[in-house]
Every structure is written in structure tokens, then in C-alpha cells.
Amino acid sequence: MHILALTSACISILGAFMVITRRVAVHAVLYLVVTLLALACVLALLGAPFAAALEVIIYAGAIMVLFVFVIMMLNLGKPDRDRETEWLRPRAWVGPAALASILGMELLFGLRTLSGTGITFQITPREVGLSLFGPYVLMVELASFLLLTGLVTAFHIGRHWPGEH
Amino acid sequence: MTLLALVGIVITPLVILGLATLLTWVERRLLGVWQNRCGPNRVGPGGVLQAAADGIKILFKEDWTPPFADKGVFVLAPAIGMMTVLLSFAVIPLTFSSSIAAGLNVGLLFVLAMMGLGVYAVVLAGWASNSKFALLGGMRAAAQMISYEVFMGLALMGVVMMTGSFSLRDIVMAQSGLWFVLPQCVGFVVFLLAGIAETHRLPFDLPEGENELGAGFHTEYSGMKFGMFFIAEYAGIVLVSALITTLYLGGWQGPILPAPIWFTLKTTVLIGFFILLRAALPRPRYDQLMALGWKILLPLSLLNIVVTGAVLLLHTAG
Numbered sequence: 350m351h352i353l354a355l356t357s358a359c360i361s362i363l364g365a366f367m368v369i370t371r372r373v374a375v376h377a378v379l380y381l382v383v384t385l386l387a388l389a390c391v392l393a394l395l396g397a398p399f400a401a402a403l404e405v406i407i408y409a410g411a412i413m414v415l416f417v418f419v420i421m422m423l424n425l426g427k428p429d430r431d432r433e434t435e436w437l438r439p440r441a442w443v444g445p446a447a448l449a450s451i452l453g454m455e456l457l458f459g460l461r462t463l464s465g466t467g468i469t470f471q472i473t474p475r476e477v478g479l480s481l482f483g484p485y486v487l488m489v490e491l492a493s494f495l496l497l498t499g500l501v502t503a504f505h506i507g508r509h510w511p512g513e514h
Numbered sequence: 515m516t517l518l519a520l521v522g523i524v525i526t527p528l529v530i531l532g533l534a535t536l537l538t539w540v541e542r543r544l545l546g547v548w549q550n551r552c553g554p555n556r557v558g559p560g561g562v563l564q565a566a567a568d569g570i571k572i573l574f575k576e577d578w579t580p581p582f583a584d585k586g587v588f589v590l591a592p593a594i595g596m597m598t599v600l601l602s603f604a605v606i607p608l609t610f611s612s613s614i615a616a617g618l619n620v621g622l623l624f625v626l627a628m629m630g631l632g633v634y635a636v637v638l639a640g641w642a643s644n645s646k647f648a649l650l651g652g653m654r655a656a657a658q659m660i661s662y663e664v665f666m667g668l669a670l671m672g673v674v675m676m677t678g679s680f681s682l683r684d685i686v687m688a689q690s691g692l693w694f695v696l697p698q699c700v701g702f703v704v705f706l707l708a709g710i711a712e713t714h715r716l717p718f719d720l721p722e723g724e725n726e727l728g729a730g731f732h733t734e735y736s737g738m739k740f741g742m743f744f745i746a747e748y749a750g751i752v753l754v755s756a757l758i759t760t761l762y763l764g765g766w767q768g769p770i771l772p773a774p775i776w777f778t779l780k781t782t783v784l785i786g787f788f789i790l791l792r793a794a795l796p797r798p799r800y801d802q803l804m805a806l807g808w809k810i811l812l813p814l815s816l817l818n819i820v821v822t823g824a825v826l827l828l829h830t831a832g
Contacts, residue, residue, distance in 0.1 A: 373584070379587070379590075402620040403623070406623060410630020414633050420641075421641050424649075
């Protein structure tokens, strides 16, 4: 179990690295999907199958498909690839790499204090539902307000007014 | 136990692939019956070896990758389609004890997740082919499948609410008194329509509408790569039929006959119904398909959830 989770975690890190270094947008999105799937595996192995399923359904299965859809609409070609190469010069890596390495060191330092108790229980969908509609009900309602606002706005912007082309 | 599970994991995909291949022949024979002609009846008894002949033919065809295609993604796309369909079968219970993971407590969500990933096969095939027909087919597929996934998930919530579990085994067990097709008739119809749209079968095969898009997303595919799309589509029909059997028609349950026979019987009837739909109905326009989804199926499935919830509440309160 431990080995599987660690392998999935390594795959997700590798996938994330590939996401930021790819020059073709669709390849980057595909690596992002791999990263999300690996994260879902980690979640499932840590005893949260519901979160894992939602990760795949919502992020990998819906949002990333929309990303691919938009990229297909944009019809990126060779010029965009060249521009991407232009942006990804070694000099651009220095700042982010420094900041990320500080974060990485912090993480490695923090890892020592974690205790490996192993997985003792599973979080079932029922428990997730009870906590969402129990202590976190305000958050759920606020999020639904936000989504409804987004929906109404999108409908308003996309609407065809009579006599308009 | 572990050995038995391994055997199951090896055998299940083989059986599904065999069934899907056989189904290509069954469909053509049934279409022949309904259209008052013979269909393929020359190879083997009744033409049953036609599927094998087609398989051998497609294996020996040139496996050509167009020079303008994105090679890696082009090869990956049919594999994704095949894999997601085959993985979904893991959580479907043939009988109470015989399945790979029917007891998974998020089983239904697993199926939905695999169907969500299945969209990539079509979309990436459309993008990687780097041609206009394929791209248009891929875009249609993306919009159609994402839309119909929404109603599919919502329609299933009625079943989940009545069972109180996402596990497909629990769902079948909850139908020992009454099949869910009666109390959940609205959800059943929505799920059936969404199932056809998800497998992009006729009459909802707009991503590959041959009179306007060549062959849609798989225009550039040939040889076994095309064969994989083809077989994955038929495996998808078996999957949706098996899912409807499990979710709405009581799965393996039934009188007198043994459990696997009941499951097979129900699934076979549904597959036949899918083929009949192909023989009977013309293809709608794309905007009609989307309007049917968002203006009729979405409100219907939401209403289904509200009514189911209200009835369940009244039932538990009273």
C-alpha cells in the first residue's frame, strides 16, 4: 500500500514537471491529466475513495476536457510553439526554481515530523455528505451562490438580442 | 482468493472483447432482419464467423499514421477509448459474488469517472489527426459527451438515493422487492438516452455523422487503430446495457433461472434494443440534440431528484 502510494506520488510530481516543460499545449494538458489521475490514486490509497472519484470525474473528466476543447478551438500551430520555446529560455527558470526549492526544503524539513501511522479507516461518501451538509453547509451554499452567479452571467453574455448579429 | 481475482481480471477483458467482436456480426444480422434483407450469412454457420473474418482482415491492413498527425497522441487516443470501457466492467456484478470489484463503495462514481475519461479518446483523436473533418467531429464529441454526462450523473442520483449507497452490488440488492425501473422511470429514460449519447451510437452518432463529416473523429484512422475505436464502441454498448440491467432491471435477480442467466438475458435484450434504435430512428440535427439535453433532460432529471427526495423523506417520516 505504502509503495503504491509513493509510486503514484512520484508519478504526479513527474507529470507536473512535464506540464510546465511541454511546448505543445495539448501535451501539457495530457500530462496534467496524468498528474490528476496519480493524485486520485494517492487519495484512494490513503483511504478517501470518494475524493479520488471526484478528482477524476470533475478535474480529469470535465475541466481538463474543456481545456482541450478550448485549445482545439484556438487551433495553435507552429508559430505558437516557437513563441513558447522563446518564453521557456533557461533564464526564465531561475526565479521560480529558487522559490520552489525553498518550498521543497521546507517540505522535506516538515516530513521528518510526520508520523507514519498508516491507514486505519476509510472515509465513505456518507461521511463526506454529512460533513458537507453539517458543519460546512454555509460554505456549500456560498459556493452554490457563486456558481449560480457565474451561470447567469454566462447566459447573459452569450444571449442573442433580437436584431443583433 | 488473490489467484481467483487475477483470473477474473484476465478473463473479463477477453470475454468483453470477444462479445464486442461477435456483436459486430449480431448487429448486421439483426439490421438485416429489420430491414427485410439477409445480412452477412455466408462465412460459417449462419455467418457467425464473419466477425472473425473481419478481425483477420483488419489485422492485415496497413497501419498508417498520417505524416501531418501528432504521432504520440494519435496512437494514444484509441488505447484510451478501449481502456476506459474495459476498466468500467470491473465494478459491474454478474452475480452476488462473481465480479472484480462490485463491492467498491464508490462503484457508480468509478463508472462515471471512466466514462468521463472516455471523452479523451474521441477528442484527442480529433485533435491529433490534424484534419478538418476529424477536428469538427472531435469538437462535437466533446460538447455532446460533456453535456450528456451531466444528465447521466443526475439521473443516477435517484437510484443512489433509494439505495443509500454507490456500490453496484448494494444497488442490485436493494431491488430484490421491486426493480428501480418502475419508481425511477424518469431516471431510466434519461439514463438510456444519455447512455446512447455517451457511446455516440446511432441515432446520436453526430461526432461521426458520415453524410457531413466523412467519418468524423476517426477519419484519419485505419487498420487496427480504427478497429480499436470500432470494438470500443461495441464494448461501450455492452457496458451501457449491463449498467442499465444492474441499476434499473434488478441485475442478476429473477425467478427460477440461475443468476448469471438472468443477467445475460436482460443485457442481451437491451443490446437488441440498442440495435433496433439504430435500425428505426434517423439522426437528429446537432442543435436538436443539445436542446433535447439541456432543455428537456436536465430539468427532468432535476425534477426526478426532487420528487425522489420528497417521497423518501415522507416515507421515512411516516
